[in-house]
Amino acid sequence: MKSLLPILTVVAAIVALWYAAAVPMNAPWARDQAARADVTLTTPELIADTWSQERPRLPAPHQVVADLWGATGALVLEGRAFSKRSLITHAWYTLSATLLGFVIGTAAGVLLAVGIVYNRAMDMAVMPWAIASQTIPILAIAPMIIVVLNSLGIQGIIPKAIISAYLSFFPVVVGMVKGLRAPGRDQLDLLATYSATGGNEFWKLRLPASMPYFFTAMKISIAAALVGTIVGELPTGAVRGLGARMLSGSYYGQTIQIWSALFAAAILAAALVGLIGLVERRILKRMGMQA
Template identity: 60%
Template sequence: MGRLAEGRLVPVLTVVLAIVVIWYGFSVLLNTPWQQGVYARADQAGVGLFQYLADVYSQQRPVLPAPHQVAVEFWNSVVNANPATPRSLIFHAWITISATGLGFLFGTVLGIVLAVLIVHNRAVDRSLMPWVIASQTIPILAIAPMIVVVLNSVGLTGLIPKALISTYLSFFPVVVGMVKGFRSPDALQLDLMRTYNASGAQVFWKLRWPSAIPYLFTSMKVGVAASLVGAIVGELPTGAAGGLGSRLLAGSYYGQTTQIWAALLMAAALSAGLIMLIGAVQVLTQRAMGARA
C-alpha cells in the first residue's frame, strides 16, 4: 500500500473522487429550483431528504446532470447503441477523429517545416515568428465559420474545412516546440560539427533533429488535443450530420444536457487516448534511438 500511495494511482483517484463529490453537490444546488417548482405545482410538501435527492438525481433534463446520469447516457450511447447509427457516440467519434487525424497531420508537418525555416533563416525568424504568435490571438470561434463559408464557396466541404481548422490550432505548439528543439544543441556541439567539416544537412540530421525529437513528441501531445478541439469547433457552424460537435449542438437545441455531457466525456476520452498513443510512439522511438528505459 505504501508503494501504491507513492505512485500515481492514489493521487489521481483522490482528485477524481473530490471532483465527483463536488459535482454531486453542485448538481443538487443547480437542480433544486426546478425540483421545488415541481413540488409546488403538485402541491407536495414534507418530502424527505432521501426522496428529495432521488428526485433531483432523476430529472429528465437537469441543468447539471449527476455523474451517474452521464455514465448511464454514455453507456447507452456507446455500448447499447448501434455504432453505425447517429444514436451512437462511436459513430460521431469516428467522424470527429477522422478530421482530427488529418488536421493533426497537416499541422505537424506545417509546424516542422516552419520551424526549419525559422531556425535556418534569420530573416524568416524575424518576419514569420511574430505572425505565427499573432495568429493564435484570433478566437477560433470567430474564424471557424469564415473558413467553412469560404471553403464551401469553392466547393470544399465535409472533412477538409474541419481538418484545416484543426491544422490552425495544432501547428502552433509544434512550431514553438521544434524551434526550441532545433536550437537546443549548445555551441560546443555545433563547433564540433564544424570541426568535422559537416555540411548544413549533416548538422541538421545528425545533431539538430535528434536533439529536437523529445520536443517534437511533447509538442505533438499538446497539438493533438488542440486538433481535437478544432475538429469539434469546426463541426458547429457546418450543421454536419455527424461528429461530436453536431452531437453537442443537437443536445443544446433540445435541452438534452446528459447527451451534451456524454459527448464531452467521449471527447475527453478520445483526447486522452490520442495523447497516450503519442506517448507510446515516443517510448518506442526513444528506445530505437538508444535511450535507456
C-alpha cells in the same frame, strides 16, 4: 500502483462535489414540479429527484455514465455500433478530421520551424504572425474558414481538418524551433571540423536532437487539434461529430447528451495523448535517450 491512490482520491472528491452541486442546481425545477402537482417533497425525495431528472441543469455523474454506455457499449452489444445514435460514429467523424488536421498542422509546424531556424528573414517575420494567429479566437475564425472553403466547393472533412490544423501547428512550431536550436556551439563546431555540409548538420545533429521537443509538442498539438475539430463542427450545423452532438444537445436542452459528448471528447483526447506518449517512449528508448 502507488500513484493510483492519490488519483482515485481526487476522482472521488470531484464526484462527491459534483453530486453535491447537482442538488442546488436542479432543486428549483424539482420544487416547481412539486408545487404544480401540489405535493410537498421531503428532503430525501428532493435530493433523489435532483439526481434523476430527464433534463437537469447539471446531470448527475451516474446519468452521464448511463448515457455514455447507452450510446456506446450497449449499442455495440446490440451490434449497432455505427448507428446514427452511436457516440462511436460521432467520435469517429471527429477523430478522422482531428487526425487529418493534426498531420497537416504538424507538417506545417515542422516546415515553418525549419524555415525559422535556417532563414533569417523567416526568423524575424514568422513568429509574430504565428503568435498573432493564436490570439484570434478560433470561434471567430472557424465560420469564416468554412464559408470561404465552401464557396470554393470544399466541404466535408477538409474544412474541419484545416481549423484543427490551425490550432495544432503552433505548439509544433515553438517546440521544433527550440529543438532544432538545442545543439550547442561545441556540437556545431565539432561538425564544422569535419567540414560537414548543412545537410549533415540537419539530419545527423539538429533533427535527432529535436526529437524530445517534437514529441512534447505533438502531445499538446493533438489535444489542440481535437478542440479545433470540435469547434469546426459547431458553426457548420454539422449533423455528425462530437461537436454536432454538443450543439444539438444544447438546442434541445439535452444536457445529459452534452455532457456525455463532452466526456467522449475528453476520453478521446486522453487516448490520443497517451498514444503519442507511448510512441515517444518507444522511439526515445531506441534512441538511447530514456535516461
